[in-house]
Structures are given as C-alpha cells and as structure tokens.
Amino acid sequence: MLARTEKISFQGVAGAIDCVLDLPMDAxxxxxxxxxxxxxxxxxRENKIVTTIARACVQHGLIALRPNFRGVGASAGEFDRAVGETADMLELVRQFGDAYPEAAAGKWVLAGFSFGTSVAAQLYSELAEKHGKLPDALLLAGSAVDRFKFRDITVPDDTFLVHGEADEVVPLAEAMDFARQRELPMVVVPDAGHFFHGKLIVLRRLLEQRLASV
Incomplete structure (x- = not known):
C-alpha cells in the first residue's frame, strides 16, 4: 500500500529535475x-499510465520515483528528443543511489510509457555500455522507442512490452516491428487505445503479474 508521496529534486545536466517519490507502507x-x-x-509525471505503473510498483514494496522531464513542471531545460532526457536520467540514477543507498541496493524496475519508453530503453543501453548496475526489469507500455532513437538499443530478453490493439498514437504495427527486430514477446490488450482508456485495470493486472517475478 502507498504510505505517502514526497516531492524531491535532483540535478540533471540542464539543471533541476522535479520529482516525486511514492513510498510503500513498509520498508x-x-x-x-x-x-x-x-x-x-x-x-x-501525473499521467495516469505513469501513476498506474508507480502504484503497482509500490504495491510490490518498491519506492517509485516519478520525474518530470526537461521543461515540465519545475524541471529545468527544454525538450531534447530523448538525448538530454537520457543524460538527465543517468545523473538521477547515480544521485538516487547516493541519497537512498538501501533502496538502490535492492531490486530495481525501470519503466516508461510512450516517449518515456525511448528514454528508458536508451538509459538501459547506456548503463549496459558503461557496465553500470542494470534494472531487474524493464517495462515498456505503448512503446515508442524507435521514434526517438539516437543510439544503438540494448534491452533484456525479458523486457515486458504491453500495447493497445487500437493505439492511435503509436500504431500496433510499429510496436510489433520493434518487438520483432529484438525477438521480444508483446502483450496486446484488445480494443485498447494509446492511453488505455477503460483498460487500466487490465494494465494494472498485467503489471502486477510481471512484478511478481522481480
């Protein structure tokens, strides 16, 4: 269960990263x-898919960190097509580890929705290239990784992909191309659009099933 939500700020390449932490009831x-x-x-960070993912993570005993990207809320900088955003998230990961060493030493889930999937996948790739600590799970909803790709992508074989059959923003065929190229399975939610209207309970259940193995 969610105990509380706290505001916190980290420092990215372009300046402040405006974040909130969703904290579980127990340690x-x-x-x-x-x-x-x-x-x-x-x-x-208040997007309903983002908060659905965060709540599922908290339910599984994880602190959920939801940053605002550049130019959103009190975050400094301007939109940088995933390049600067990925650099900021590298800084955030390091600083979170310094501020919350016990949590950072435990399980780690990296998740994104839509544009956030591209930052998440490229962040994972950067960490793999730099031999950093890698997430225990990568969750990508409404995948738009290739739309904002600026580097080679490395993702784990157990990457969790979920997509709406009727996605009007990122067509299912585009997401299938990404999955096919990397030989990844993908869960398709029938009749769901990009924002999973009316399908959030289904999405939450799928997320909880994946998180149960983390």
Whole structure:
C-alpha cells in the first residue's frame, strides 16, 4: 500500500529535475524509475499510465520515483528528443543511489510509457555500455522507442512490452516491428487505445503479474 508521496529534486545536466517519490507502507525492498510521455503533448509525471505503473510498483514494496522531464513542471531545460532526457536520467540514477543507498541496493524496475519508453530503453543501453548496475526489469507500455532513437538499443530478453490493439498514437504495427527486430514477446490488450482508456485495470493486472517475478 502507498504510505505517502514526497516531492524531491535532483540535478540533471540542464539543471533541476522535479520529482516525486511514492513510498510503500513498509520498508522498501528496492525502487522503480517511471518515465512519462511526450513533454510537448501534455506528458508529465501525473499521467495516469505513469501513476498506474508507480502504484503497482509500490504495491510490490518498491519506492517509485516519478520525474518530470526537461521543461515540465519545475524541471529545468527544454525538450531534447530523448538525448538530454537520457543524460538527465543517468545523473538521477547515480544521485538516487547516493541519497537512498538501501533502496538502490535492492531490486530495481525501470519503466516508461510512450516517449518515456525511448528514454528508458536508451538509459538501459547506456548503463549496459558503461557496465553500470542494470534494472531487474524493464517495462515498456505503448512503446515508442524507435521514434526517438539516437543510439544503438540494448534491452533484456525479458523486457515486458504491453500495447493497445487500437493505439492511435503509436500504431500496433510499429510496436510489433520493434518487438520483432529484438525477438521480444508483446502483450496486446484488445480494443485498447494509446492511453488505455477503460483498460487500466487490465494494465494494472498485467503489471502486477510481471512484478511478481522481480
């Protein structure tokens, strides 16, 4: 259960990263970094897919960290098509580890929705290249990884992909191309659009099933 939500700020390459922490009732066994959709189209940490993912993570004993990307809320900087956002998240991961060493030493879930999937996948790739600590699970909802790709992508074989059959923003065929190229399975939610209207309970159940193995 969610105990409380606290505001916190970290320092990215462009300046302050405006964040909130969702804290579990009991001692955390790890943490989750949950990344929001496109900043220029209303994307922010309060997005309902982002909060659904965060709550599922908290339910599994993880601290959920929800940052605002550049130019959103009190976060400094301007939209940088995932390049600067990924650099900021690298800084955030390091600083979170310094501030919350016990949680950072536990399980780690990296998740994103829409534009946030591209930052998440490229953050994972950067960490793998730098031999940093890798997340125990990568969760991508409404995947738009290739739309904002600026580097080679490395994702784990057990990457969790979930997509709406009727996605009007990122067509299912586009997401299938990403999955096919990397030989990843993908869960398709029938009749669901990009924002999973009327399907959040289904999404939550799918997330909880994946998190049960973390």
């Amino acid at each position: 955390a066994r790890g943490w989750a970094l949950v990344l929001h959709p496109h900043p220029l189209h209303g994307g922010a």
